[in-house]
Structure formats: structure tokens, C-alpha cells
Amino acid sequence: MLVADRLTHRWSRTGEPVLREHSLRLEPGRVLGLSGPSGAGKSTLAAVLAGLRTPESGTVVVDGRPLAEWTGPRPVQLVLQHPERAMNPRWRIRDVLAEALPGRRREAVAQVTERVAQEWDAHHGLVSPAWLDRFSHELSGGELQRVNLARALLARPCYLVADEISASLDALTQTVLWHRLDHEVAETGLGVLAISHDAALLAQVADEVVDFADLAGSPLTPA
Numbered sequence: 001m002l003v004a005d006r007l008t009h010r011w012s013r014t015g016e017p018v019l020r021e022h023s024l025r026l027e028p029g030r031v032l033g034l035s036g037p038s039g040a041g042k043s044t045l046a047a048v049l050a051g052l053r054t055p056e057s058g059t060v061v062v063d064g065r066p067l068a069e070w071t072g073p074r075p076v077q078l079v080l081q082h083p084e085r086a087m088n089p090r091w092r093i094r095d096v097l098a099e100a101l102p103g104r105r106r107e108a109v110a111q112v113t114e115r116v117a118q119e120w121d122a123h124h125g126l127v128s129p130a131w132l133d134r135f136s137h138e139l140s141g142g143e144l145q146r147v148n149l150a151r152a153l154l155a156r157p158c159y160l161v162a163d164e165i166s167a168s169l170d171a172l173t174q175t176v177l178w179h180r181l182d183h184e185v186a187e188t189g190l191g192v193l194a195i196s197h198d199a200a201l202l203a204q205v206a207d208e209v210v211d212f213a214d215l216a217g218s219p220l221t222p223a
């Protein structure tokens with residue numbers, strides 16, 4: 001279980017806190033939907049859950065161990081709406097995918113990236129093997145987003161924070177992508193936090209939907 005307890009975070013020392021003792025539980029093998037208005041703090045919470053921001057106070061514990069104590073691959077992967085920000089523009093797509101496999105032999109990495117591209121290609125062409133030798137600027141935003149998600153799953157995270165990951169996709173591709181994620185949830189026990197403004201999408205893909213505001217000031221454990 002991913003347990004975030006009483007997280008507080010403000011972006012400037014004198015500013016209002018964006019996270020105000022926000023708490024949530026994300027179970028393995030489940031999809032939890034998170035909704036809330038623009039600017040509320042959902043992406044801030046996402047960054048803290050993934051360990052990319054340190055909260056002013058509060059804890060994030062992943063499968064019984066504080067997030068800060070995990071070494072090696074991040075147990076919580078974050079995929080954002082704008083995939084180009086998460087990729088080195090000088091890398092080919094095969095190197096972008098290989099980033100999820102640090103420390104492996106070159107030949108093994110090449111094999112895995114080819115296999116992953118073929119496997120994702122089988123899901124209605126979500127990722128094409130033909131993209132592997134291209135640079136990120138040679139793919140569309142939606143294509144890059146699928147590569148970004150494939151890379152995040154290749155790292156074998158325990159939990160995935162998916163922040164508006166399908167907002168730039170057409171309806172059919174969106175359905176196929178969530179179907180692919182569902183498969184991962186069922187097969188590997190991945191826990192997913194799906195952040196979106198799209199209530200209809202969340203109703204479709206999530207086991208439960210919570211509102212960002214309702215997570216504030218509701219500690220999971222006694223103070």
C-alpha cells in the first residue's frame with residue numbers, strides 16, 4: 001500500500017500551502033481516481049508521492065517503507081501530461097526506453113526495448129518499433145505520451161501516478177491506453193493514481209474517485 005499521511009507543502013516560504021495535511025491510501029492492484037479544479041494542487045501532490053518534491057511535513061510510505069529509504073528504481077513512477085518535458089531531446093526513443101533499465105548490459109537492453117515496442121505495438125499500435133530510431137521531436141505529442149508510459153512501466157514500479165496522461169489522445173487511443181494499463185494492474189498488482197479533470201474518464205477507469213479537497217485535513221493515523 002502507498003500511504004501518504006498529512007502532507008503539507010508550499011511553493012514559497014511566505015505563500016499559502018498547496019497541500020494542507022493531505023492524506024491518501026493507494027492499494028496495489030487498484031486504480032484510484034483523483035479529481036479537483038485547476039490549480040488546486042493535484043500535480044504538486046503527484047510530485048511529492050513520486051519523491052520528486054520533499055514535503056514540508058508529512059510522510060509517504062510505500063509498502064511499509066518510507067519513500068526516502070528506497071534505493072534503486074523509484075517504486076512510484078510519475079507520468080505527466082507533457083511527455084516532452086520528461087525526455088532528453090538528444091536521445092533516440094530506444095535510449096529513452098533504455099533509461100528505465102539502468103545497469104543492464106547493452107545487448108540485453110536492446111532486446112528488451114525491441115520486445116517492449118513489439119508488445120505495445122500489438123495493443124493497436126500504442127508504440128511502434130519503427131519509432132525506436134527516431135528522436136522525440138520526430139513523434140507526435142500523443143505518440144510520445146505512449147512511449148513515456150511504456151518507459152514508466154518498464155521500470156516495474158509498485159505504483160504509478162498518472163497525471164492527465166490521456167488528455168492529448170483521441171477517444172479510441174485513450175480507451176486502448178487505459179485498457180493496456182488495466183492489464184498491467186491485473187497482471188502485476190500495480191496501483192494507479194489517475195489524476196484527471198475528466199469525470200467521465202475517471203468513472204470509467206477508476207475503482208474509486210476522490211476529490212482533492214476531501215483529502216485535506218483527514219489524517220489516516222491519530223496525530
Ligand SMILES: Nc1ncnc2c1ncn2[C@@H]1O[C@H](COP(=O)(O)OP(=O)(O)OP(=O)(O)O)[C@@H](O)[C@H]1O
Binds near residue numbers: 018043
Ligand atoms: N514550481 C512551482 N513554483 C511555484 N508555484 C507552483 C509551482 N508549481 C505549481 N505551483 C502553484 O501551485 C498551485 C498548485 O499547482 P498544481 O500544478 O499542483 O495544480 P493542479 O491541481 O495540478 O492544476 P491543473 O489541474 O491545472 O494541472 C498553483 O497555484 C500553482 O501556480
